[in-house]
Amino acid sequence: MRKVPVQGLRPEERLPDPLYHRSGTRLYDRGERLTPEEVELLARHRISEVHVPASDEDLAGFLCEAQRRVVRLEDLDERTPLTSDVFDADGTLLLSQGVVVHQAMRDKLRERGITTLYIRRSSAERGLVEVQSFEADRAVIRRPRPKLVRWEAADDLRPEDRVADSAQVTEEAVQRQVESGRMEGSPEGEALARHLVERDPLSPRREDELRERNADLEETAGRVHQVYTALEAGETVDSDRVTDITKRLINAIVADHSLLLAQVSLKHPERYLLHHAFNTAVYASNIATTLGYSKRQVLEIAYGAFLQDVGMIQVPAEVLRKPGRLTPGERREVERHPVHGINYVQRVPLLPSSTPLVVYQHHERMDKGGYPRGRPGQLVHPFARISMVADVYDALTTDRPYRKALLPYQSMETLLRLVARKQLDARVVRAFLVCNSLFPVGSHVILSDDSVARVTRANPEVHTRPVVAILARSGRRLEAPELRDLGAGGDLQIVRATAPEGLEGAATDGF
């Protein structure tokens, strides 16, 4: 066998011969290619050299040698008991562990012509642990990467879906539309949900995948920042810039919707408006995807959700930052923001025609208890009914000047209470439960064995039994999270929701 240092391997080239680990494990077949990442991975697992067979006989000898060590008969100590079983060349047990090899035994073996004995190497001696952990990590990096969504012309907003003339975006025009009762917005076309990349919920994501997703999110956040800054400055914003943000968001949902939900579960109370706009769009798009809307419709829903609170820019900062109760006058100021919002979206030419409605109606309630007009549910656009759920949830889960954030679980419970009071659309909240779980994705929970876990994926059937990553046990943080599907049966279950206390970390922790 030829020994080849791992550093001397040429990544990306087809291997002319198979490669073996010293334990006898075949690492690569002839014709396979190692990626540079895999070469690095070998080194990381302290596999510094590999073995290449020169012939079949050479390989057979190597495999025997890898598994067993030769001991000469005369070297067996007469005073100490054997520390392992001893075999002949064919693998037949000759002497058991613990036996003391007396002269008489030795003579007998010699009479049978046995002078070479063999001891099986232990897995530690063979380095089997290092090779197994290498193989497990290699399986993770070899998993196919989620593909990005392909956008076809049919998925884009059509001219008839857009507001042709921004001058027509007025409060009166929106009200006329509401009164006409034309509230189109049922799912149509191919559901975006069909394109979601199916992931194995119990396999951790690749490091580079997580890095890529985080970088994507940061890039999108930068673009959100630019659009909001322009709107705050009273500039006109090209509709394509908002479309670009919503497309990036939809790509993230298709690639890994659970991860995206976890990424936005870490809140930023500073620059609330900007983060709230993006988070609301994320939640609304996830709900819309679950409800079976098409790619183009999800884009439109995200668009409206993203802009619905833009009118807040006009509410005086001292009112928005006020820690105490608002006076009736201040409250009226805040409740004007859907109307101010209409003025802002006028500055986005060619925006989807549903967006002014969403902006205007996202604080209406199904029981006529909302504002600005106190319309009943049937006169609230379906997209606004989605957007309002997303809006309430994000507001509840974020620290505000007048109250601390609720835990995600408490916020979900609050949504259910608002459904019971007929304020929110039950179908919409149900869809949110399906995609985000009762113990929402990204939130922390205590399990029945007293471990602390983070929810990594909703269970669409049993909302209380999601997939979780156990992060700590008996008060100690685990070296690597353990993924568990609580819906797969077994006794382990969620006892209660908890704040991350001491386990705060990156948005991708547990993934």
Ligand SMILES: [Fe+2]
């Ligand atoms: Fe609002």
